[in-house]
Amino acid sequence: MSLAAPWTLLLLVPALGALIWLKTGSSSGAARLPGHWHRVIEPALQPFMARYTIAESRPPIWLMLSIWTLLVLALAQPSIDTGTATDYANLAGRVMVLDLGAGADIHNQRLAVIRLIEDAPEVPTAIVVATSESFEAVPMTTDRAHLERYLQAIEADVMPVDGRFIELAAAHGEALLTRAEIVAGQVVMISGGTPPARETVRPPQWPRALVVADGSLQPWRAYANQTRARLTDIDNLAPLSRDLNRDMAWAAWQSDRSARRDMAPWLIGSALGLWLGLFRRRRIS
Numbered sequence: 652m653s654l655a656a657p658w659t660l661l662l663l664v665p666a667l668g669a670l671i672w673l674k675t676g677s678s679s680g681a682a683r684l685p686g687h688w689h690r691v692i693e694p695a696l697q698p699f700m701a702r703y704t705i706a707e708s709r710p711p712i713w714l715m716l717s718i719w720t721l722l723v724l725a726l727a728q729p730s731i732d733t734g735t736a737t738d739y740a741n742l743a744g745r746v747m748v749l750d751l752g753a754g755a756d757i758h759n760q761r762l763a764v765i766r767l768i769e770d771a772p773e774v775p776t777a778i779v780v781a782t783s784e785s786f787e788a789v790p791m792t793t794d795r796a797h798l799e800r801y802l803q804a805i806e807a808d809v810m811p812v813d814g815r816f817i818e819l820a821a822a823h824g825e826a827l828l829t830r831a832e833i834v835a836g837q838v839v840m841i842s843g844g845t846p847p848a849r850e851t852v853r854p855p856q857w858p859r860a861l862v863v864a865d866g867s868l869q870p871w872r873a874y875a876n877q878t879r880a881r882l883t884d885i886d887n888l889a890p891l892s893r894d895l896n897r898d899m900a901w902a903a904w905q906s907d908r909s910a911r912r913d914m915a916p917w918l919i920g921s922a923l924g925l926w927l928g929l930f931r932r933r934r935i936s
Contacts, residue, residue, distance in 0.1 A: 655728035662723045666716055714929055721922035725915040743899045744791055744833035746777045746824030748840040751807040752815025755843025759864035761802050763841050763885045768795060770892035774899075777827050780805060781840075783814025785823040791831055817842065818850045818878065825856045835898035839891060846874040855879050858898070860891045 654660075747764050751757070768776055776798060778789040789801045807813065821838050828836035836857045843864040859880035863871050868884055875882035883890065 653730055653732070655730070657727055659723060659726040662726070663720060666719045666723075670712060670716055714925060718922045718925050718929075721918045721925070725918040725922070729914040729918070731912045731914060741775070741831050741833050742902055743771075743774045743835040743895060744777070744828050744831055745771070745774050745837045745839060745895065746779055746827055748779045748781055748817065748820045748824050748838060749788075749805060750781045750815065750817050750820075750840065750842035750847075751805070751810060752782050752813060752847075754845075756865045757806065759843065759885055760841045761805075763862050763864050763888065764802055765799065766885070766888050767839060767891065768798060770888065771895060774895065775831075777824070778802065778805070779820045779824045779827070780810065781815070781817050781820030782807075782810050782812050783816050784812050785816070785820040786810070787823065787827070791827065815847050816850065817847055818852050821855070821859065821878070822853065828857050834902040835895060837891070837895050837898075840878070840880060842871075846871050849877070852878055858894060860894075862888065862891075 745767070747767065749757075749760050749764070764778070772795060773793065775791040775793050776789075777787065777791045778798065778801065780786045780788050788805055789798055792798060817840055821840055824838040825836075828838070837860065838855070838857050839860045839862060841862045841864055843866050845866075855878065859878060861871060861875045861878065861880040861882050863882070863884050865885075868882055871882060881891065881894070
């Protein structure tokens with residue numbers, strides 16, 4: 652068991668002090684009979700009767716101390732390690748979509764891919780090429796040499812078909828993330844030149860980004876809004892990696908949380924049960 656706020660256990664010190672004070676007061680003979688009962692009860696019986704009367708009128712010390720202890724433990728946020736964390740073997744993944752039908756500078760597109768890989772080298776990356784059809788050029792891998800080797804071979808001239816359909820390739824990338832059971836994923840569309848004509852766009856299933864490798868961002872804003880992609884250029888790629896790292900941290904936190912059982916609600920419930928029992932006892936008496 653672990654405590655998220657162990658310093659709150661210091662709140663047990665006042666309870667311990669109150670317990671010592673009550674015990675000391677009751678054993679010192681300070682307890683007296685109420686009213687004028689001392690006139691009709693034998694002096695030898697008065698201490699016993701006084702302690703009995705006070706015990707009947709005062710809530711049990713052990714009960715109050717138990718309630719206080721349970722509430723303090725709940726404030727400490729205890730949790731038990733269940734050892735059943737969610738298995739996120741493929742925690743993160745990223746798909747790069749290269750738009751070869753844009754007439755954009757392929758060298759800048761390659762540079763954008765390399766920079767993104769450098770920002771997150773531990774994240775598996777796939778490359779999908781967009782023409783009028785979609786082609787998976789590189790499957791999910793963390794082998795940078797393998798990625799760069801195939802990346803250098805990608806050219807519009809070597810593709811079996813020409814044309815331009817970025818949305819088709821983006822959907823292909825989303826399918827790769829889903830099939831790999833990725834938890835924190837991202838589809839990065841890398842293009843340039845002039846935006847495509849209006850495409851049939853379905854609601855994205857994964858976070859998207861649109862990197863304009865060359866040219867101005869302004870003509871691409873409408874297309875970025877249409878595809879619900881975060882728009883940036885080749886010189887401002889850091890926010891994309893921050894977005895992915897944030898999603899990865901959230902997924903890891905969820906995994907850690909699933910491996911622990913929060914005991915605070917149970918402790919609060921137990922304290923409430925004792926509190927209700929105390930009121931019931933006073934009502935009966």
